[in-house]
Amino acid sequence: MQFTVNGKKVNVRAYPMKRLLDVLREDLGLTGTKEGCGEGECGACTVLINGEAVCSCLVPLAQVKGARVKTIEGVKHPIQEAFVREGGTQCGICTPGFIMSALTLPANVSLKEMQERLAGNLCRCTGYMGIYRAVKKGLKAKRGAKLVSLRVKKKSQKRKRVRSI
Amino acid sequence: MRAALSTLKFLEAGSLSHAFKIMKTHPGIMPTAGCTDIYVSLNFGTLKVREFLNLWGLSELRKIQMKGDYLSIGSLATYTQIIHSDSVKKWIPMLIQASSSIGGMQIQNRGTLGGNIGNGSPAGDTLPVLAAAEAVVVLGSTEGIRRISFNMFYTGYRKNAMNPEELILSVEIPRIKSQQWYRKVGTRAAQAISKIVMAAVLSKDPEEQQDPRRIRIAFGSLAPTVIRAFRTETALAENGNITEAQKTLLSEIQPIDDIRSTALYRQTVAANLLAEWWGKVSPRSLIKS
Numbered sequence: 001m002q003f004t005v006n007g008k009k010v011n012v013r014a015y016p017m018k019r020l021l022d023v024l025r026e027d028l029g030l031t032g033t034k035e036g037c038g039e040g041e042c043g044a045c046t047v048l049i050n051g052e053a054v055c056s057c058l059v060p061l062a063q064v065k066g067a068r069v070k071t072i073e074g075v076k077h078p079i080q081e082a083f084v085r086e087g088g089t090q091c092g093i094c095t096p097g098f099i100m101s102a103l104t105l106p107a108n109v110s111l112k113e114m115q116e117r118l119a120g121n122l123c124r125c126t127g128y129m130g131i132y133r134a135v136k137k138g139l140k141a142k143r144g145a146k147l148v149s150l151r152v153k154k155k156s157q158k159r160k161r162v163r164s165i
Numbered sequence: 166m167r168a169a170l171s172t173l174k175f176l177e178a179g180s181l182s183h184a185f186k187i188m189k190t191h192p193g194i195m196p197t198a199g200c201t202d203i204y205v206s207l208n209f210g211t212l213k214v215r216e217f218l219n220l221w222g223l224s225e226l227r228k229i230q231m232k233g234d235y236l237s238i239g240s241l242a243t244y245t246q247i248i249h250s251d252s253v254k255k256w257i258p259m260l261i262q263a264s265s266s267i268g269g270m271q272i273q274n275r276g277t278l279g280g281n282i283g284n285g286s287p288a289g290d291t292l293p294v295l296a297a298a299e300a301v302v303v304l305g306s307t308e309g310i311r312r313i314s315f316n317m318f319y320t321g322y323r324k325n326a327m328n329p330e331e332l333i334l335s336v337e338i339p340r341i342k343s344q345q346w347y348r349k350v351g352t353r354a355a356q357a358i359s360k361i362v363m364a365a366v367l368s369k370d371p372e373e374q375q376d377p378r379r380i381r382i383a384f385g386s387l388a389p390t391v392i393r394a395f396r397t398e399t400a401l402a403e404n405g406n407i408t409e410a411q412k413t414l415l416s417e418i419q420p421i422d423d424i425r426s427t428a429l430y431r432q433t434v435a436a437n438l439l440a441e442w443w444g445k446v447s448p449r450s451l452i453k454s
């Protein structure tokens with residue numbers, strides 16, 4: 001079965017009703033896409049097919065023949081850093097799905113619209129407000145804009161702790 | 166995933182006539198569209214079918230187009246397509262409301278109108294709209310094409326009038342010269358199975374004032390199939406008394422208790438929805454225009 005994943009052509013040999021989710025994780029080693037419920041409710045498995053957000057747990061492999069699939073591994077966007085900074089992620093299971101869905105929203109999305117359009121993504125940790133902040137800021141940020149890395153902060157925290165021991 | 170997907174056969178339909186042939190020569194095969202119902206049942210392990218037919222590639226079944234004096238919506242049209250269609254917006258805006266209330270955007274991008282009809286859940290959100298609109302379902306097989314009134318389509322809980330080898334090709338929506346109304350009551354605003362859905366049309370056209378069909382009301386989740394509240398329609402058409410009509414409605418429907426709601430809750434909500442709608446479209450505005 002031929003299709004494109006993150007811009008690269010792939011040819012997968014698997015049974016035709018295998019879930020796209022399992023093909024990505026098992027046959028292609030792309031484990032960024034997560035399984036939450038396996039029944040279309042939680043959105044953890046969200047990927048883009050020809051630019052549209054879908055639950056990869058409900059898509060049979062045979063239905064992506066010739067299609068363009070995009071997974072979290074193919075995303076490089078300020079929204080990722082915004083999720084870290086705004087507390088949009090805790091355990092992280094829902095995060096790749098949220099980011100894939102969010103990437104289909106317009107940059108000037110309102111809170112109400114965001115709540116509606118992200119209703120197919122569930123989070124059991126954050127309480128959503130951090131996610132909405134992250135989406136809003138991330139979509140507004142210019143692509144390629146330099147975001148200050150959080151790693152610097154972590155290092156200095158670590159050093160402090162070491163010193164105090 | 167409980168069903169062993171590796172053991173399932175998935176046949177490809179190269180064209181519509183090929184699909185008809187496969188349906189005829191493979192008794193028991195299940196057609197698949199967006200799979201948003203089928204994969205959930207496969208996951209639960211409740212679906213015993215072992216052979217499936219992939220319709221997804223048949224783009225001719227995805228068209229939404231005006232055909233003379235009706236709107237034809239292909240069975241494979243997704244909710245997202247319906248929501249963005251100008252013709253649907255003009256012709257049957259209550260279908261846009263219904264489609265927007267289904268699932269989240271991931272489900273709307275994949276779920277199809279034909280799948281909602283084929284699945285035939287009494288809670289299917291587009292079904293009351295099709296019932297109130299008096300839509301026609303177009304079916305096809307190697308024997309040819311036939312049309313069946315949507316209000317004759319269901320024969321019992323998840324049972325329909327299709328022959329086993331038939332496919333749903335499209336739905337035809339006649340012109341509705343009326344005000345359309347749709348309301349879904351669920352547990353939360355988005356992505357929730359409905360507790361009750363009501364769709365209604367009421368014609369304000371002076372020429373239709375003697376037509377008993379000028380008022381059409383349909384409910385989902387109140388019976389084993391979507392239902393038209395025919396007696397309630399007649400009651401309202403006769404004297405416009407909403408209290409009487411509510412009584413008629415309660416005698417006409419016998420909802421059940423299940424894990425989502427009690428019968429009493431469903432009756433109460435149905436009667437309230439009827440009053441809410443009637444209050445908005447009230448006979449006064451009917452006479453005025």
Ligand SMILES: Cc1cc2nc3c(=O)[nH]c(=O)nc-3n(C[C@H](O)[C@H](O)[C@H](O)COP(=O)(O)OP(=O)(O)OC[C@H]3O[C@@H](n4cnc5c(N)ncnc54)[C@H](O)[C@@H]3O)c2cc1C
Pocket residue numbers: 039040041195196197198199200201202203204205220240241266267268269272275276277278279280281282283284288289290291331332333334356357358359
């Ligand atoms: C998370 C989630 C939320 C949902 N929310 C809602 C909701 O709010 N409201 C609602 O009504 N539904 C909801 N659904 C159910 C589902 O999305 C809809 O019923 C959808 O319309 C099914 O379409 P499909 O193309 O995915 O159907 P499929 O799963 O492909 O098929 C469903 C059934 O229809 C038959 N079928 C499909 N196409 C044809 C055809 N052309 N000819 C003959 N038979 C056909 C199939 O054989 C099967 O029996 C939800 C599902 C999920 C997973």
Ligand code: FES
Pocket residue numbers: 034035036037038039040041042043044045046055056057058
């Ligand atoms: S794993 Fe696909 S929606 Fe939950």
Ligand code: FES
Pocket residue numbers: 088089090091092093094095122123124125126
């Ligand atoms: S961060 Fe844990 S589910 Fe969202």
